[in-house]
Amino acid sequence: MALIVQKFGGTSVRDAERINNVADIVTSTYRQDNDVVVVVSAQGDTTDDLIAKAAEINERASKREMDMLLSAGEQISASLLAMAIERMGYPVVSLLGWQAGFDTTSDYGNARIKKVDASRIRKELDKRRIVVVTGFQGVNRYGDMTTLGRGGSDTSAVAIAATMHADLCQIYTDVDGVYTADPRKIPGAIKLPTISYDEMLELATLGAQVLHNRSVEMAKKYNIELEVLSSLTREKGTIVKEKSNVEKMLISGVAKDDNIARISIIGVPDRPGLAFKIFSKLASKGINVDIILQSIGRNGTKDISFTVEKNKMEDTIELLKSYEETWGASGIVSDDNVSKVSIVGAGMESHPGVAAEMFEALFSRNVNIQMISTSEIKISVLINKADGERAVEAIHDKFFEAV
Numbered sequence: 537m538a539l540i541v542q543k544f545g546g547t548s549v550r551d552a553e554r555i556n557n558v559a560d561i562v563t564s565t566y567r568q569d570n571d572v573v574v575v576v577s578a579q580g581d582t583t584d585d586l587i588a589k590a591a592e593i594n595e596r597a598s599k600r601e602m603d604m605l606l607s608a609g610e611q612i613s614a615s616l617l618a619m620a621i622e623r624m625g626y627p628v629v630s631l632l633g634w635q636a637g638f639d640t641t642s643d644y645g646n647a648r649i650k651k652v653d654a655s656r657i658r659k660e661l662d663k664r665r666i667v668v669v670t671g672f673q674g675v676n677r678y679g680d681m682t683t684l685g686r687g688g689s690d691t692s693a694v695a696i697a698a699t700m701h702a703d704l705c706q707i708y709t710d711v712d713g714v715y716t717a718d719p720r721k722i723p724g725a726i727k728l729p730t731i732s733y734d735e736m737l738e739l740a741t742l743g744a745q746v747l748h749n750r751s752v753e754m755a756k757k758y759n760i761e762l763e764v765l766s767s768l769t770r771e772k773g774t775i776v777k778e779k780s781n782v783e784k785m786l787i788s789g790v791a792k793d794d795n796i797a798r799i800s801i802i803g804v805p806d807r808p809g810l811a812f813k814i815f816s817k818l819a820s821k822g823i824n825v826d827i828i829l830q831s832i833g834r835n836g837t838k839d840i841s842f843t844v845e846k847n848k849m850e851d852t853i854e855l856l857k858s859y860e861e862t863w864g865a866s867g868i869v870s871d872d873n874v875s876k877v878s879i880v881g882a883g884m885e886s887h888p889g890v891a892a893e894m895f896e897a898l899f900s901r902n903v904n905i906q907m908i909s910t911s912e913i914k915i916s917v918l919i920n921k922a923d924g925e926r927a928v929e930a931i932h933d934k935f936f937e938a939v
Contacts, residue, residue, distance in 0.1 A: 538703040539661075540565055543575040543671065543693035547710040548767040549613045550580035558767055559620035561708070562666060566626060571661045573700070575671040575693040576617055578609025599644035600680060603673075607633070607681045610670035610689070618668045629660050630668040633681075638674030638692070640682045647674060647682035649691065652699040669696065687748020694751045698758035705755070705762050706773075707747060712766035713774035714739070714746050717790045717932045721925065726936060728788060730775045735788045735880050738914050742791040742878040752776065786890065787881030790932050792924050796826070796876050797849040798906065800841040801856060803866030806833030810863060811840065814856075821855055823848050827876070827909040827918055837866075841907065843918060846872050874906065875924035878916040879931060885912050897934035903927045 542562060549555050558574075566572045578586075586605050590597050597605075611632060618630035637653030660667045671689025676682050684691055690707060697705035714736065715725040731739075733756035740749040746764055755762050755776065765773025804810055811830065818825055826843045844852050849872055856868050884890045894915055898905060903926060907918035919927055 537569050537571060539571045539573070539700060541573045541575065541693050541697040541700075541702045541705045542708065543689055543706065544577065544617075544708045544767055545689065545710065546577045546580050546582070546613075548708050549576055549617060552616075554767070555613075555616055555620050558617060558708075559624060561767060561770070562617075563621060563624055563626050566666055572666045573657060573661070573696055573702075574617065574666065574668045575689055575696065576610060576613040576668060577671050577689040578606075579613050579616075582609040582612065603644045603681050603683045606683050607670070607673045610672050614668045614670045621666055621668070626666060627664060628666040628668060630670075631656065631660075632670050633673035633692070634675035636667075636669045636696070638695070640674035640676055640684070642676040642678065642680070642682065644680075644682055646685035647676065649674060649684070649695050652695050654696065654699045657696070657700065684750075687750060690748045690751035691754060694754045694758075694760055694762070697760045698754060702760065705760050707751075707762055707764050708767040709746060709764060710766065710768075711746060711764075712769045712771050714764050714776070714789070716788065716936055717928055718792075722790075722929060722932050724932065724936065728774050730777060731788055732779055732882055733776060734913060735882055736776045738878070738880040738911075739789050739791050742793055742876065742880065742914070742916065747776070786883040786887055787879045787935050788883075789880050790928050790935075791878050791880065792928050793876040793878075794921060794924065795846045796843050796874055796918075797846045797852075797870060797872035798841060798843050798874050798918060799849065799852055799856070800839055800869040801860075801863075801865050801867075802839050802869060803837045803864075804840060805864045806836055806838045813863065814840065814859075817855060817859065818844075818852065821851065823852055823855070827907045827916060829907050843874075843876065843907070873921045874918055875921045875927075876916050876918055877924060877927045877931065878914055879935070880914050882913050884915070891915050893934055894931055897930040898927055901926050901930040903930070 544558050614630040618628045621628040639650045640647035657667050671692040673683050713727040714731050715727050717725040719725040737752040740747050762776040763773045828842045831839045903923045905917045909916045
């Protein structure tokens with residue numbers, strides 16, 4: 537008997553037809569003599585609808601009350617799925633995050649899981665019940681409901697799998713696996729049979745929306761094998777594990793992130809310690825910085841450019857302007873009309889010339905590069921947003937046309 541954790545996203549449970557389809561998948565897994573724990577997201581656009589309802593009442597509602605409201609979405613999904621399974625004649629119980637033992641920090645809206653006490657889940661499994669758990673939520677030390685932020689249901693599923701030493705954690709989504717690019721936009725995208733944790737983590741961080749990066753980090757830490765697959769096609773998906781078998785591929789995928797802004801501090805004095813002062817101030821306000829470019833000092837000054845998430849741009853500019861005179865800068869310039877396009881692949885470590893091929897592909901489509909960032913398995917470039925789709929297509933054609 538195996539323990540299998542199955543997570544279903546919002547599109548998989550968006551209406552009665554989809555919920556019945558999920559119930560069929562779950563009970564089919566159960567009939568194969570497996571213990572089954574199911575984690576569900578809110579139906580379809582429920583979370584967005586709840587946010588809109590809150591705005592109608594109070595546009596500046598506290599994060600605590602927003603968590604109380606948003607946690608209702610997963611509760612609806614869990615109870616409806618349990619009802620569908622119950623109607624099919626199978627033993628089932630639905631549990632809220634706190635009932636399932638999710639103990640979190642008190643960072644409302646973006647809480648972190650401190651531990652999972654899975655004793656209640658284990659008791660229900662011992663009774664041969666299918667356990668349906670609300671994803672995305674938990675409870676803090678004050679007994680308040682908390683939510684885990686974007687992609688929280690993925691993280692909930694992996695946390696249960698890690699705590700209970702599950703044999704497999706399946707993430708059902710609206711695509712049937714991990715592709716070399718977004719198959720909805722790149723017709724020639726190739727589905728990967730396997731991908732490594734490191735490659736998946738880079739793709740998730742760089743804009744690929746198949747898995748949330750926190751869930752991949754946790755899976756890697758506890759060596760939980762993930763399978764990404766579709767609840768609609770029921771085809772074999774992509775396995776995410778420690779090492780990928782696709783060794784012949786130079787790169788594993790191309791990702792694009794439009795949620796990004798470039799900020800430049802112009803004409804700062806060229807002296808030691810100033811970069812530390814700038815980035816330590818940003819870090820103290822919880823502002824994550826990605827690509828960084830510092831010009832060579834001339835005439836006693838230099839320019840420092842970097843990227844942040846688009847929704848952090850205004851806060852970043854406000855912070856920098858408050859120190860502009862102190863640092864001796866001559867100005868702050870920003871641009872949110874940019875995209876970050878990246879290639880990821882473990883094969884890059886042992887193959888020289890990958891960057892040149894990527895830049896050649898961009899040149900062939902007349903795409904200008906503004907900034908560049910590299911690591912052992914990743915190359916990212918910052919470009920004009922209008923060139924984003926063309927850039928992804930060009931890079932994908934360059935690396936995968938012969939695969």
